[in-house]
Amino acid sequence: PLLVAATAGTxxxxxxxxxxxxxxxxxxxxxxxxxxxxxxxxxxxxxxxRPLLTGLEAAHTVTLDLHKLGWQPVAAGLLAVxxxxxxxxxxxxxxxxxxxxxTEAGLPDLLGRSLRTTRRPDALKIAVxxxxxxxxxxxxxxxxxxxxxxxxxxxxxxxxxxxxHAPPTLSTVLFRPAHATDTAVADIRRRLLTHGHxxxxxxxxxxxxxxxxxxxNPHT
Numbered sequence: 001p002l003l004v005a006a007t008a009g010t011x012x013x014x015x016x017x018x019x020x021x022x023x024x025x026x027x028x029x030x031x032x033x034x035x036x037x038x039x040x041x042x043x044x045x046x047x048x049x050r051p052l053l054t055g056l057e058a059a060h061t062v063t064l065d066l067h068k069l070g071w072q073p074v075a076a077g078l079l080a081v082x083x084x085x086x087x088x089x090x091x092x093x094x095x096x097x098x099x100x101x102x103t104e105a106g107l108p109d110l111l112g113r114s115l116r117t118t119r120r121p122d123a124l125k126i127a128v129x130x131x132x133x134x135x136x137x138x139x140x141x142x143x144x145x146x147x148x149x150x151x152x153x154x155x156x157x158x159x160x161x162x163x164x165h166a167p168p169t170l171s172t173v174l175f176r177p178a179h180a181t182d183t184a185v186a187d188i189r190r191r192l193l194t195h196g197h198x199x200x201x202x203x204x205x206x207x208x209x210x211x212x213x214x215x216x217n218p219h220t
Contacts, residue, residue, distance in 0.1 A: 001026075001029055001031040002031055002032065003031060003032045003033075003034060004022055004025065004026050004031055004032070004033050004034070005034045005035075005036060006019055006022045006033065006034070006035045006036070006059075007035070007036045008035055008036065008037040008039070008040035008041065008043075008053055008056065009037060009038065009039030009040025009041070009043075009169075009170055010039070011039065012172075012174075012203035012204075012205060012212070013165065013166070013169070013172055013174055013203065013205060014039060014040070014168060014169045014170030014171065014172035014214075015169055016040055016052055016053070016169060018055075019035065019053065019054065019055025019056060019058070020054055020055035020058075021055075022055070023055045023058035023059070026058070027058075032060045032061075033058060033059045033060055034059060034060065034061045034062070034063075035056055035059040035061075035062045035063075036063050037053070037056065037062050037063060037064050038063055038064060038065035038068065038077075039065065039068050039069065039170060040052070040053065040069075040169075040170055041053075041056075041062070041063075041064035041065075041066075041069070041070075042064075042066070042068060042069020042070050042138070042142050043069070043142060043170070044056075045069075045070075045135050045136075045138040045139035045141075045142050046139040046142045046143050046146075047139060048139075048143055049142065049143065049146060052169070059082070060081070060082050060083070060086070061079065061080065061081050061082070061086060062079075062080045063077065063078065063079055063080075064077065064078045064080070065077050065078075066078060066126060068216060069141075069142050069145070069170075069171070069216070070126070070129070070138065071129065071138075071141065071216075072122060072125055072126055072129065073122050073125060075119055075120055075122050076122035076125060076126055078126075090111055091111070092111065094111070097109070097111050097117060098111050141218045144218040145171040145215045145216055145217070145218055145220070146168070146170060146171050148171070148215045148220050149168040149170070149171040149172065149173050149213075149215050150167070150168060152168075152173045152213060152215070153167055153168055153173050153175075156173065156175045160178070161177060161178055162175050162176070162177060162178060163175060163176050163177070163178045165205060165206075165210055171214060171215040171216060172212060172213070172214045172215075173212070173213045173214075173215070174203055174205065174210040174211070174212055175210065175211055175213075176208070176209070176210050176211055182208060182209040185202075185209045185210070185211060186202070186209060188211070189202055189211055200212060200213055201213070201214060
């Protein structure tokens with residue numbers, strides 16, 4: 001194996017792979033470890049929940065989408081690398097992007113501003129948020145939405161007409177009407193949407209369709 005890609009916070013259920021075990025496996029076989037922490041990376045802000053990401057420090061590269069548990073614009077994604085040499089690809093020369101004479105004349109080097117060149121760089125917004133709230137402030141917001149998810153899961157469990165998929169790991173709760181068919185679940189979701197009652201996602205796990213609530217607003 002050359003590369004293992006682990007996930008810290010799946011899109012469907014917010015699940016986290018066994019990161020320490022995967023890191024040990026990569027060390028044994030000399031493989032690189034990449035961790036997709038797009039959703040779960042925000043747990044690093046929380047003193048209570050950051051232990052869920054134990055093993056993240058063993059990764060060679062980590063991706064985070066701070067538009068989830070970081071409350072940033074949708075384009076604010078981060079790539080963190082352990083070895084700066086992994087970023088040498090950003091110095092690739094393409095005359096239409098970073099011609100030497102343009103750079104010397106003071107024109108911006110697009111490759112040096114964003115991993116996605118033509119997309120806007122949102123580093124300033126991230127920096128302002130970190131400066132304003134700090135890790136503790138962001139951690140409090142993370143804890144709030146995760147706590148709300150636990151409360152919602154408890155409400156579902158207490159309702160005989162509903163079935164909970166599993167206790168939430170992050171801020172995503174999967175549930176469905178008990179004994180309903182998948183067709184009925186899909187229809188209920190569309191009715192809630194078209195009638196303006198709720199915007200619920202959907203996920204197919206364990207061979208069944210589930211309603212998905214992803215709580216990201218700390219004021220919910």
